[in-house]
Structure formats: structure tokens, C-alpha cells
Amino acid sequence: MTNFKHTSDAAVAASTWLHEGTESPRTARRLDPRVSLSILVLLNLIAFAPTNRLVEISAVVVCAAVMGWCGRRSAMFRWLAAYAVIFAAGYAIVQFPNDVTASFAAMIITFRRVFCVGMFASNMIATTRVGEMASALQRIRVPRGMICGLCVALRFFPTMGKEFVSVVEAMKVRGFALTPASILRRPAATVENLLIPVMSRLAIVADELSNAAIVRGIDSDEPRTSYYDLRFSGIDAVFLLLFCAIAASVALAKTGVVA
Amino acid sequence: MSAPEQAAGRAEFAVDIENVCFSYASDPGVRALDGVTLRVPWGQCIVLTGSSGCGKTTVTRLVNGLIPAAYGGVLEGGVGIAGTSLTDWSADKLCRRVGSVFQNPRSQFFNLDTTSEVAFGCENLGLRRDDIRRRVDEAFRMFGIGHLKDRDIFALSGGQRQMVAIASACAMGPDILVFDEPTASLDVASMRLLARTIARLKALGKTVIVAEHRLWWLAEVADRVVVMREGRIDLDCDASSFSRLDAGELARLGLRAWNIEQTGLPPAFLGGDAGGVGLEVENLRASYRTGPEVLKGVEASVERGAIVALVGRNGGGKTTFARCLVGLHRESAGTVRFGATVPKRRARPEHAFLVMQEPGYQLFASSVRGELESALGQGGSKREPGEIDDTVDGALERFGLAHLADRHPLSLSGGQRQRLAIAAGTSQGAELLVLDEPTSGLDCENMKRVARELRLACESGTCAIVITHDFEFIETACQSVLHLSDGVIGETFPVNTSTLPRIRSILGFGG
Numbered sequence: 001m002t003n004f005k006h007t008s009d010a011a012v013a014a015s016t017w018l019h020e021g022t023e024s025p026r027t028a029r030r031l032d033p034r035v036s037l038s039i040l041v042l043l044n045l046i047a048f049a050p051t052n053r054l055v056e057i058s059a060v061v062v063c064a065a066v067m068g069w070c071g072r073r074s075a076m077f078r079w080l081a082a083y084a085v086i087f088a089a090g091y092a093i094v095q096f097p098n099d100v101t102a103s104f105a106a107m108i109i110t111f112r113r114v115f116c117v118g119m120f121a122s123n124m125i126a127t128t129r130v131g132e133m134a135s136a137l138q139r140i141r142v143p144r145g146m147i148c149g150l151c152v153a154l155r156f157f158p159t160m161g162k163e164f165v166s167v168v169e170a171m172k173v174r175g176f177a178l179t180p181a182s183i184l185r186r187p188a189a190t191v192e193n194l195l196i197p198v199m200s201r202l203a204i205v206a207d208e209l210s211n212a213a214i215v216r217g218i219d220s221d222e223p224r225t226s227y228y229d230l231r232f233s234g235i236d237a238v239f240l241l242l243f244c245a246i247a248a249s250v251a252l253a254k255t256g257v258v259a
Numbered sequence: 260m261s262a263p264e265q266a267a268g269r270a271e272f273a274v275d276i277e278n279v280c281f282s283y284a285s286d287p288g289v290r291a292l293d294g295v296t297l298r299v300p301w302g303q304c305i306v307l308t309g310s311s312g313c314g315k316t317t318v319t320r321l322v323n324g325l326i327p328a329a330y331g332g333v334l335e336g337g338v339g340i341a342g343t344s345l346t347d348w349s350a351d352k353l354c355r356r357v358g359s360v361f362q363n364p365r366s367q368f369f370n371l372d373t374t375s376e377v378a379f380g381c382e383n384l385g386l387r388r389d390d391i392r393r394r395v396d397e398a399f400r401m402f403g404i405g406h407l408k409d410r411d412i413f414a415l416s417g418g419q420r421q422m423v424a425i426a427s428a429c430a431m432g433p434d435i436l437v438f439d440e441p442t443a444s445l446d447v448a449s450m451r452l453l454a455r456t457i458a459r460l461k462a463l464g465k466t467v468i469v470a471e472h473r474l475w476w477l478a479e480v481a482d483r484v485v486v487m488r489e490g491r492i493d494l495d496c497d498a499s500s501f502s503r504l505d506a507g508e509l510a511r512l513g514l515r516a517w518n519i520e521q522t523g524l525p526p527a528f529l530g531g532d533a534g535g536v537g538l539e540v541e542n543l544r545a546s547y548r549t550g551p552e553v554l555k556g557v558e559a560s561v562e563r564g565a566i567v568a569l570v571g572r573n574g575g576g577k578t579t580f581a582r583c584l585v586g587l588h589r590e591s592a593g594t595v596r597f598g599a600t601v602p603k604r605r606a607r608p609e610h611a612f613l614v615m616q617e618p619g620y621q622l623f624a625s626s627v628r629g630e631l632e633s634a635l636g637q638g639g640s641k642r643e644p645g646e647i648d649d650t651v652d653g654a655l656e657r658f659g660l661a662h663l664a665d666r667h668p669l670s671l672s673g674g675q676r677q678r679l680a681i682a683a684g685t686s687q688g689a690e691l692l693v694l695d696e697p698t699s700g701l702d703c704e705n706m707k708r709v710a711r712e713l714r715l716a717c718e719s720g721t722c723a724i725v726i727t728h729d730f731e732f733i734e735t736a737c738q739s740v741l742h743l744s745d746g747v748i749g750e751t752f753p754v755n756t757s758t759l760p761r762i763r764s765i766l767g768f769g770g
Contacts, residue, residue, distance in 0.1 A: 131375030131382070151369055158371070158413060169587055170621035173613045174634070175687065177605070193623045200619060200669045208366035214328050215359040216369070217431065220351045222385025227378035227395065229388060 029070050030127035033136035035236040036120075042247045043120055047113045049250050056112060062242050063119045069235065070127045079119045086111055130154050135226035144224055152209065159205060163198045170197070270342025273435050273466040274299040274322055279336035281317060281326065287333070291317045293490035295336075301434075304457060304467040306477050306498075309487035310513045310702040315470040318487075319437045321345065322468060324353040341435070355384065358428030362440040362700065364420035373410045373423050380431040398426040401463075402456055416573060418449025425456060436460060438469040442476065443700030446573050446728040447767035450476040472702045475519040475768075478502065486512055515703045516731055519768055524707075524735045526754070534563035536598070537722035538584075538611075538691050543593035545579050553579045554590070555746035561691070563598075563720045566713055568733045568754070570765050571743040577726050580743060581693045584724070585613040597690045611691040612684030616699065618676040622668035627660055627679055630668055634683040650686070657715060658682040674705050678712055685716045692716060692723040698732045710736035730766055734759065 031039075046059065060083050067076035090108040093101045130151050137147050168178055171193060176182070183190050274297065281292040292314050299305055307315040320326040321338050328350050338345040341356055361367045370376040377398050381391040399405050404422050412420060421441055428436060438457075442450045454476045460467055461480060469477060474484075484501040486494040493512065494501075506523020509516065516522040543557040553576045561567050569577050582588035584595060586607030594601055597610040615621055624630040631651045655661040658678050663671065668679060677697065684692050694713070698706045706729070713736055717723055724741070727733060733740065733754060740758070742749045742765055752758050763769060 129372050129375050130370040131372075131378060134382070155369055155371060159365070166615070166617070166620045170615060171623070172587060173585055173608055173615075174621055174623065174683070175608045176623070177608075196669070197620050197622070201617070205366045208361065208363055209369070211325055211329055212359075212361060212367035213369070214325060214350065215323050215354050215357070216380040216427070217351060217354045217383035219328075220354075220383050220385065222351070222383075225382050225385050225388060225391065227375065227382060227388065227391045 029235075031066065031070075031124075031239060032230055032232055032236045033124075033128050033133045034139070034230065035232070035240050036124045036128060037136065039240065039243045040117070040120060040124065042243050043117045046247055046250050047117055049254055051250055052253070055246060055250055055253075056116075059116045059243075059246050060119065062239070062246065063116055063123070065242075066120070066239055067123050069239075070123060072123065072126065075123070075126070079122075083115060083119075086115065125154060125157065129228070131226065132228045132230065134224075135228045135230055138224060138226060139230070147224070148213070148218055152213075160198070160202065163201050163205075164194070166201075167194055167197045269301070270339065271300070272298045272339070273301045273303070273341060274468070275337070275339035275342075276318070276321065277337040277339075279321070279334065279338060281321070281334050282332050283317075284331040284333075290490050291332075292321075295487075295490070295492055297485065297492065297495075299466060299468065301466055302461065302464050303482045304461050304477075304480050305469070305483045305485060306474065306481045307468065307470040307485050307487060308472065308474060308514055309493065310704055311472075313487040314490040315487050316439055317490075319359075319439045319468060319470050322435065323357045323359045323437045324348060324350060325359075351384070354380070354433075355431055356433055357435045357437060358431060358433035360421065360424045360428055360436070360438045360441050362443045364417055364424060364444060367424055368412050368420070371412055373407050373412055373415075376412060376423060377427045377430050380427060384431065394430045394432070398430040401429065402426055402459065416449070417444045418446070418452055421445065421449065421453060422456065425460075429460075434464070435466045436468070438467070438471070440471055440700055441469065442471065442473055444696075447730075448572070451767070454480055472515055472700065474515050474517045478517055486514065488513075510703070513703050515706070519730055519763065522731050522734055524731055526734050526756075534720055537561050537563035537565070537720070538724075539594075539596040540584070541594045541596075543580070543583060543590055543595065545576075545583055545588060545590040547579075552591075553746055554583070554593075557593070557743070557746070557748055559741055559748050559751070561722045561724065563690075563722055564717050565739065566717055566723045566725065566737050568737040568740045568762075569724050569726045569743060570728070570733070570740055570762070571749075572767070575744045576746045577743050578695070581613065581695060581724065581726055584691065584693055585611045587613070609687075610689060611693060612687055612689035614677065614680045614684060614692060614694045614697060616695050616697075618673075618680035619669060621680055622676060622683070625667060626665050627668060627671070628655065628664045630679060630683055631655065631686050634686040654682050654686050658712065674701075674708065677709065681712055681716050685719070685721055690721060692721055694723065694725045694727075696726055696728070698727065698729045703731075706732055707735060728766055730763060730768065733762060740765075 043059070060080070064076050064080055067079065086108060090105065090112065093105045093108065133154070134147050134151055137150065171178055176193060178190065276295055276297040279292050279295045280290055282288070282290050295314070295318065297318065307318055309315055317326070320330060322340060324345065326332065326334065340348060340353065368376055369379055374395060377395045378391050381394055386394070399408050402422055402425065404419075404426060407415065407419055407423060412423065415423065441453060445453065450473070457467055457469070458480045471477065478498070481498045483497050484494070485492055502517055504517070506516070506521050510523050538559070538561040540557055540559045543554050544552060545554040546552045557580060569580065571577055579588060583590045584607070586604045589604060595607065600610070602610055622630055624633050628651060631654050632647060635647050635650055655664055658681070660675070660679060660682060663675065668676060671679065681692065692713070697709050701709065710732060713723055713725070725732075725737065737754050739751060739753045740762055741751050752761070754762065
């Protein structure tokens with residue numbers, strides 16, 4: 001965070017989101033992007049299948065281990081804390097079964113289902129270089145247009161986060177503080193205030209980005225190459241195996257092989 | 260990175276624009292260029308300048324091929340880049356010959372880390388891996404920015420980001436480089452670094468074309484200056500004869516200073532009106548999370564109606580100080596007093612208003628009038644409906660927005676938005692306006708306009724603190740200077756003839 005105050009952009013920043021953004025991608029250790037993508041697919045499949053608590057918790061623990069290995073301890077603790085809160089909330093709510101809590105309980109279960117996907121994806125975005133991701137996708141013959149689209153999309157998340165932070169701050173300056181009460185009282189106005197400036201800004205940014213893309217040869221007819229030479233490491237295999245084991249146990253449970 | 264095909268049968272000019280007229284498809288009635296002829300020999304560094312909308316950006320777009328690749332329109336006349344007509348270049352080939360660096364460092368990057376970014380263009384061109392590696396290493400070495408390799412782009416300063424942008428362009432091996440307002444978000448030290456970099460490019464034999472408002476930083480490196488106005492070339496001379504133009508002639512051309520010690524601007528030098536203290540800050544301390552303290556006991560006091568420049572090196576805490584004043588950042592200790600009241604942090608927006616660098620963020624209503632109405636309703640003072648109408652009309656009139664009253668704020672130009680934000684701030688009844696770099700990327704006329712508007716806003720007793728690196732603006736608009744360094748106010752002094760050299764040295768000129 002120390003660099004943040006040196007930038008003139010700092011005026012429109014300082015949030016958890018930005019914090020995540022700046023601490024991130026340059027951690028020394030990260031999974032091979034192909035392994036990350038495979039694990040992400042596995043986690044998505046698991047999210048659709050019925051699981052028991054033990055499987056779910058072990059998936060969260062392995063995700064946390066990946067984060068820890070990547071050297072993102074504070075993010076790891078934040079995600080673990082978030083999971084603990086959701087888990088406890090789910091536990092508490094089933095103690096009072098009625099119509100109102102039922103819908104909340106369903107929401108919490110859905111949340112828990114996709115929790116691992118979010119956790120792993122956030123770590124992947126934070127640790128994987130965009131160039132390496134592009135290289136990985138090129139290897140599996142994804143079309144050029146999709147790769148460039150994905151690169152820009154990845155780059156867009158932090159930008160969009162910053163834009164939202166700026167607008168929320170601008171609202172505070174104008175005296176339209178964003179409080180739970182004000183959102184509930186005037187939801188449409190809140191959305192309008194928030195979205196219209198962001199959209200108009202993003203339209204400008206998109207124009208500028210596409211100009212920059214053209215002069216950097218994005219339309220070239222040559223097949224794209226990569227700076228990065230990807231190699232699997234032992235730790236890639238370890239984490240992939242762990243997630244495979246979790247997926248396998250889900251599959252076995254589903255087919256009735258194990259209870 | 261030897262320039263290709265330089266030896267054998269090379270065209271005489273790097274850029275050869277012959278009697279060109281161009282109008283954008285989006286604005287067919289207006290000729291963005293109207294009979295422009297410009298020949299740039301190889302290895303020359305040329306500055307294109309002139310007020311906003313004069314056509315200098317359009318010229319850069321002809322050179323880097325964004326016209327016609329991204330901007331359609333009607334083009335008449337001949338454009339030759341390195342001896343080949345613009346229409347015969349494939350986008351593929353052209354971007355190997357012409358590199359581009361743009362104004363906004365935030366929106367010209369595709370990657371989150373610097374190395375991938377520098378490699379990005381080469382990857383698109385399909386170069387071999389070992390070739391890419393060599394070019395990337397060379398690009399970092401060429402500009403002495405090896406320490407920026409493998410860094411998070413979002414954590415770099417504006418100046419560092421521009422260096423990465425230049426390295427990215429150079430890695431593709433161009434022999435012509437086009438810069439479109441590269442200093443819009445840079446401080447003085449970064450601008451001087453950029454000047455040294457351009458000198459380096461020249462030494463490497465590159466042809467450099469810079470479209471720019473602020474001129475002083477180019478005085479050492481430019482070979483030639485071309486002044487444009489309304490799509491035509493007004494003046495085209497070599498740099499040494501340009502440097503002999505006196506300040507008055509520059510002002511007539513609507514240009515910013517070439518020599519920062521002779522700006523030729525009518526200085527404000529207003530005495531304080533002593534209308535009582537508008538803002539008083541005592542022992543303000545602040546930090547970010549677990550980081551070290553950024554503000555270490557700031558003491559400051561600003562009189563009502565005064566316009567004060569807040570200067571100091573980047574990283575000295577200017578932005579944090581401003582954010583504390585308007586209540587966006589929680590200080591760890593200290594008092595902020597407006598007049599006689601000491602509001603809680605959350606209530607500070609009722610007293611202080613921040614005009615952001617991009618005012619588009621802070622306009623929320625569906626019309627200019629609605630914006631001012633909601634600002635009036637927002638402030639501490641409650642008014643009757645009829646009274647609101649009158650006050651809004653008054654404010655529209657005062658800030659020259661009356662003819663725009665029914666327009667949507669986002670349909671206004673950048674300058675008009677900024678004016679509306681200032682008007683909203685004063686309508687909201689703010690006792691303090693805080694402006695963050697209000698003149699970055701503005702031409703001379705618009706810079707003076709901001710000064711005028713600010714004076715207008717402060718007539719009624721509002722005081723203003725302006726974070727700025729713009730010496731010309733300080734000279735024109737501000738009465739005094741607060742120098743914030745190492746988290747404390749180092750010195751406070753009035754702006755007058757005898758203090759101008761000191762202000763220049765604080766901003767980082769000379770030395």
C-alpha cells in the first residue's frame with residue numbers, strides 16, 4: 001500500500017478492492033494457469049453436485065492452502081473468516097425453522113455452494129499474470145479474439161472497482177452518503193447515481209483502450225506468440241491431485257459407491 | 260533495436276502530410292483539419308501545440324493510423340508515412356513502424372504487470388519467444404527502468420507508468436514515435452524525466468512527434484514547433500526562433516510558457532482580504548492501515564475568500580490532507596475547524612467540497628439545473644422553493660451555464676463539467692473548495708478560465724485549496740502557497756514576485 005500515496009490517482013481511491021489489487025499479482029509463487037483453469041472447472045462442477053459438509057470444508061481448506069502457498073496470508077484469513085461467518089449463519093438459521101428463515105437458509109446454502117469458486121477465482125486473478133493466462137489459452141487453441149477479450153476483461157475488473165470507489169466517494173462529497181438506510185429508501189435513485197457516472201466513464205475508458213489496442217497490433221494477422229514459457233511444477237500436481245480427490249469423492253458419493 | 264530499412268532507399272520524410280483536409284464521421288460538418296501540410300524529416304523532434312480542438316490530436320491519429328482504423332471520416336490530400344501512403348499501410352505493418360503513447364496512463368495498459376505489458380505488442384505481432392525476451396530486456400534497459408520490471412502497474416506512479424508505456428511502444432521497434440499529451444497527469448519531476456527520455460529517443464535516431472499544451476519541458480529537446488488553430492497550421496518554425504517569441508506573442512497565440520521563468524501571465528498577487536479565518540487545521544495526523552504516518556501534525560489556516568496552492572512532492576501527503584479535509588479519510592488525530600464550527604468527519608461534506616480531477620464522477624442529476632437544485636437542497640441551509648429557483652438562476656448566470664441549463668451534465672465538455680462541479684460546490688454552501696489538479700491537461704485559455712471561475716466562487720467568502728503542480732496556474736490564481744513535505748506544512752508564504760523562484764524550486768523546476 002505504500003506506493004498508493006505516490007500516485008495522483010490516489011485521490012480517487014483507497015478501498016479494500018484497491019488494496020487487493022495492489023498487493024497482488026507479483027507474488028513470487030503461483031499455480032500454472034492451465035492447472036488453475038482446470039481446478040476452476042472442477043470446482044464449478046462440484047458446486048452443482050450435492051455435497052456433504054466434510055467435502056465442502058475440505059475444498060475450502062485446500063483453497064486456503066493455495067492462497068497461503070501463494071503468499072497471500074491476509075487474503076486467506078479474510079476468506080476463511082468470511083466462510084466461518086456464512087457457516088455459522090447457516091447453522092444458526094436452521095435452529096429457527098419458519099417461512100422467513102427458509103428463504104434465508106436457501107440463500108446461505110447457495111452462497112456456500114459457490115464460495116469455493118469465488119475464493120479460488122479471486123486468488124487466480126490476483127496471482128496469475130495476464131500474459132501467462134493468454135499463453136495458457138493459446139496452448140489449448142482458444143481463438144485469438146477470445147483471448148484478447150479475456151485479457152481486457154481481466155484488466156477491466158480493477159478498473160471498474162476503482163471507478164465505483166470514485167463514484168461512491170463523489171456521492172459522499174455531494175452529501176448523498178451511501179448508507180443501508182438510504183439504499184433501502186431510494187433503491188432506484190441509488191443505482192442511478194452509482195451506475196450512470198460509472199457507465200459513462202467506462203465508455204471513455206473502453207474507447208481509449210481500443211485505440212491503445214490497435215496501435216499495439218491487436219488486429220495483426222500473425223498467429224499470436226507468448227513471452228512466457230509455461231512449465232508444470234510438483235506443487236501444481238499436488239494441488240491438482242487434491243482437488244481431483246475432492247471431486248472424485250463427490251462423484252463417488254453421487255453414484256452411491258461410498259456413503 | 261536498429262531502425263529497419265533505414266539505409267536502403269528510404270523515403271525522404273518520416274511523415275509527409277500534403278494539403279490534408281479531414282472531417283470525422285461523427286461530426287461531418289466540421290473540418291478537423293483544413294489544408295494541413297507538414298513534412299517531418301527523419302530524426303526530428305517536433306511539437307504540435309495549440310488550444311484544445313485545434314486538430315493536433317487528429318494529426319497524431321493520421322500518423323499512427325488510428326485514422327482510418329478507429330476513426331472514420333472523409334480524408335482529402337496525401338498522407339505518407341515512411342514513404343508509403345497511409346491507405347496502403349496494413350495495420351499490422353504500420354504499428355511496427357509507428358509507436359504511440361497516449362494521455363491517460365490508466366487506459367493504455369492491457370496487463371496488470373509491467374513485463375507482460377511491454378511484451379504484449381510483440382506477442383500480437385507473432386515474434387519468436389527469444390526475440391520477444393531480447394526486445395523486452397532491451398526496452399527496460401534503454402530507458403534505465405530495469406527496476407520497474409515485473410511490477411504491478413497499478414502500484415506505479417503516473418511518471419513510471421508513462422515510462423512503461425514508452426518502453427512498450429519501443430519494444431515493437433518503431434522508428435517514429437507519437438505522443439498525444441503525455442504529461443496530462445504528470446508532476447514536474449516526471450515531466451523532466453520524460454524530456455530526458457525523449458532526448459534519448461532522439462539520440463537513437465527516432466523521429467518524435469509530441470502533441471502537447473504544456474511547453475516548457477520540451478524546450479531542451481524540441482527541434483521544431485508547429486502551432487495549430489482551428490484545423491490549420493498557424494506557425495511552423497524551428498525551436499530556436501520559437502524560443503525568441505516573447506511572452507506576449509505566446510499569449511496571443513494562446514500558448515503556455517516555453518520558458519517557465521517568463522510566463523507573461525497577469526499574476527494574481529492579491530492581498531488577503533482578511534475576511535476572518537475560513538479554515539483552521541490543528542495537529543492533523545493520518546495514516547493508511549498499518550503503514551507509516553502520512554500526515555504528521557499538519558497545521559494550517561486559510562482566510563475566507565483566499566485561494567491557496569497546496570504544493571509538494573508526490574508522496575508528501577497532499578492528497579491525504581485533501582481527503583481528510585472533505586471527510587473521505589479518517590484522521591487519527593487533530594481538528595478541522597470551518598469558521599467557528601468543528602463538524603464531525605461525516606458532516607464535513609456540508610462544509611467542504613472536493614472538485615475531483617474527473618468531475619464527471621460527481622454529477623448525478625439529469626440536467627444542469629437539476630444538479631444545482633439538488634446541491635442547494637443538500638447543503639445545511641433549507642430554502643423555500645421560489646427562493647431555490649432564484650438562487651439556481653443566479654448561479655447559472657454567474658458561472659455562464661445559463662444556456663446549458665437543460666443539458667444532461669454528461670453531455671457537457673470537460674471544462675463545462677468542471678465549471679458545473681465548482682458551481683454545485685458553492686451552491687451547496689461549501690465554505691471550502693478543494694480542487695485536485697484542476698488544470699492538468701488544459702490549454703492556456705482553459706487554465707485561465709479555471710482561475711477566473713475559482714475567483715468567482717471565492718468572492719462570496721468561500722476559500723479554496725488547490726492541489727497543483729502547475730506553476731502558471733499558481734501564478735495566475737493563487738494568493739499563497741502551502742508547502743507540504745514529509746507530512747507537515749514546511750512553509751506558508753504569499754505568492755509575489757520575490758517568492759516565484761522559491762515556488763518553482765519547490766515544484767521541481769531547475770536544479
